[in-house]
Structures are given as structure tokens and as C-alpha cells.
Amino acid sequence: xxxxxxxxxxxxxxxxxxxxxxxxxxxxxxxxxxxxxxxxxxxxxxxxxxxxxxxxxxxxxxxxxxxxxxxxxxxxxxxxxxxxxxxxxxxxxxxxxxxxxxxxxxxxxxxxxxxxxxxxxxxxxxxxxxxxxxxxxxxxxxxxxxxxxxxxxxxxxxxxxxxxxxxxxxxxxxxxxxxxxxxxxxxxxxxxxxxxxxxxxxxxxxxxxxxxxxxxxxxxxxxxxxxxxxxxxxxxxxxxxxxxxxxxxxxxxxxxxxxxxxxxxxxxxxxxxxxxx
Numbered sequence: 001x002x003x004x005x006x007x008x009x010x011x012x013x014x015x016x017x018x019x020x021x022x023x024x025x026x027x028x029x030x031x032x033x034x035x036x037x038x039x040x041x042x043x044x045x046x047x048x049x050x051x052x053x054x055x056x057x058x059x060x061x062x063x064x065x066x067x068x069x070x071x072x073x074x075x076x077x078x079x080x081x082x083x084x085x086x087x088x089x090x091x092x093x094x095x096x097x098x099x100x101x102x103x104x105x106x107x108x109x110x111x112x113x114x115x116x117x118x119x120x121x122x123x124x125x126x127x128x129x130x131x132x133x134x135x136x137x138x139x140x141x142x143x144x145x146x147x148x149x150x151x152x153x154x155x156x157x158x159x160x161x162x163x164x165x166x167x168x169x170x171x172x173x174x175x176x177x178x179x180x181x182x183x184x185x186x187x188x189x190x191x192x193x194x195x196x197x198x199x200x201x202x203x204x205x206x207x208x209x210x211x212x213x214x215x216x217x218x219x220x221x222x223x224x225x226x227x228x229x230x231x232x233x234x235x236x237x238x239x240x241x242x243x244x245x246x247x248x249x250x251x252x253x254x255x256x257x258x259x260x261x262x263x264x265x266x267x268x269x270x271x272x273x274x275x276x277x
Contacts, residue, residue: 005080005081005095005105005106005107005108005248006080006081006107006247006248006249007078007079007080007105007106007107007191007192007193007209007246007247007248008078008079008080008245008246008247008248008251009076009077009078009079009105009193009195009200009202009245009246009247010076010077010200010243010244010245010246011075011076011195011200011243011244011268011272012075012076012242012243012244013075013241013242013243013272014075014242015073015074015075016073016074016075016077016243017069017070017071017072017073039054039055039081039093039094039095040054040055040065040079040080040081040094041053041054041055041079041080041094041095041096041105042054042065042068042069042072042077042078042079042080042096043077043078043079043096043098043103043105043195044072044073044074044076044077044078045074045075045076045077045197046074048101048197049101050098050100050101050102050103050196050197052096052098052103053068053072054094054095054096055094074197075197076195076197076198076200078096078103078104078105078193078195079096079105080094080095080096080105080107092133092134092135093134093135093136093139095138096193097134097138097139097142099128099131099142099143099146100156100157101156101157101196101197102142102146102156102194102195102196103194103195103196104138104141104142104145104192104193104194105138105192105193106137106138106141106142106190106191106192107189107191107192107207107209107248108188108189108190108191108192108205108206108207109137109188109189110137110140110141110176110180110185110188110190111180111185111186111187111188111189112180112183112184112185112186113137113140115183115184115185116137116179116180116183116185117137117140119179119183120140120141120144120179121140123144123147123148124143124144124147125147125150128143128146128147128150129143131143141176141190141192142194144172144176145169145172145194148168148169148171148172148175149165149168149169152164152168154168156196159196159198159199159269159270160199161269162199162201162267162268162269162275163275165199165201165267166265166267166275166276166277167277169201169203169265169277170265170277173190173203173205173265176188176190187206188205188206189205189206189207190203190205190206191203191204191205191206191207191209191248193246198269198270199267199268199269200244200267200268200269201265201266201267202246202260202265202266203264203265203266204260204261204262204263204264204265205262205263206262207248208248208249208259209246209247209248209259209260210246210247210248210249210250210257210258210259210260211244211245211246211247211257211258211259211260211266212244212245212247212255212256212257212258213241213242213243213244213245213256213274214255214256215254215255215256239273239274240271240272240273241268241272241273241274242272243272244266244268244272244274246260246266264276264277265277
């Protein structure tokens, strides 16, 4: 059976915690981890820096996972529970992966990775290639996507414009699909989350992915004092959001979940305007 990792991430206008989505909700990530037991990780941003905590142990019974989910707060966060396919169950193979200010998590597989690895690595500048410490297809995919952004002239030490990133990532995906086909590999599954803390990107390709931008049940409705809070607006590309949640499965009953279209790439920057490509 092909492994099926699980993703969760958000970009929010306000400093937020994810304890309910990770631990308390009806279908929290810790519950999903019962059948995805090969490690967990959480990435968040503080003081302009990316931070990652992770373990090769399962999240479903992990006190460390519970403590981290309860205490970490950020405007941008990615969490992942792993069911291993490529690469052993080890800390260096556990998502999310970090390179400088960028972090990445993947729910999918580059099938035939042993046939693709060398050509993907050949596309990497030395600093990116040397940053790969594990043996997963995901870590190589992450650095290869960063290399594609660099090759397009984008400065990864600064947050690139979302409108400039989307066509580069779509083109990169098309090239990866073509390379896999040329090597006789099955089409890869490449659902992922990618962020530098300011720009938040989600791609669906080959597996379900869900998004939520509005609350179905707002537990703060009676006490909220946010005068210009945006609630119940139709979600369309270009709309400004309060938050964007993205997950492999619908989590809990508070949020209005909708399925991301197959092949879509979503991007949200600090202006909280949703772009899709």
C-alpha cells in the first residue's frame, strides 16, 4: 500500500495556535496519526525565523506533540504526520524540511525515485544539494522546487511575489511529470505545503486536499471585538481572508471545508489575498 502522510497548515492574520486542529478536534492530526505512525513535525515562524520540532515517533500517543501543539503560536504553521514510503523512519527523513527561511511538507510519492534522484540532484546548485541530509523523495523535491524558483530569477532570501511564484511552480510540476514519464515512472503524487512564513503555498496533485477560510461555528462570536473582521464572504481568488487552513482531511466542525480542485496551486501572502494558479 502506498503511504499516505497527512498535512495541516495555516496562514492567519493574527497570531494563532493549532492545538484544536492538531489534538482536540474530531479528526485532529493526532487521531489521523494512528494510521500514519512514522514520525511527526511542526514548523512555525517567530522573530522572522523558521523553527521546526519533529520526532520519528508517532504523534498519536506523543506527549511532546501535545505540548508543542498547545504552546506554539504563529501567523504561519505547517504540521505533518508521516507514513513512510521512501526513506527509513528516522529524524532526517521526518517532515517538515527546512532550508534557510523556507519549510516544506509533502503528502505523496515520487514513484521510481531511484531513477529520478540523480537527474533531480543534477539540477541543484551546490548549497541546495549539500543541505539534503536524509534519503526521502520529499527532501529532494523540496530543494528541487527551490532550485526552480532560483533559476527563474527569484531571490529566496526575500519573500517573492505570489503572482510570480505560481507560474514557476506550475511549470516545475509539468517538467517533473514529463521527466517521470520519460523515465517510465508512474505519475508522481505531489500534494505539498511550502512557506517562508510570509508566502504560503499549497498544491494539490494526485490526492485529496481541503481548504477552509471561514468558520462554520465561531466560538468567539459573542465576544469578538475585531471591528473589521471578514466573515462569511464568498471565497474567490483575489479575496482578502482572515485565515487559510489547508489539510489532507477535513478537521473538526468549526470550519467550512471545501475541496481544493485537482491540479490547483494556492498562494496567500501577508496581504491575505488568495491567489490560485
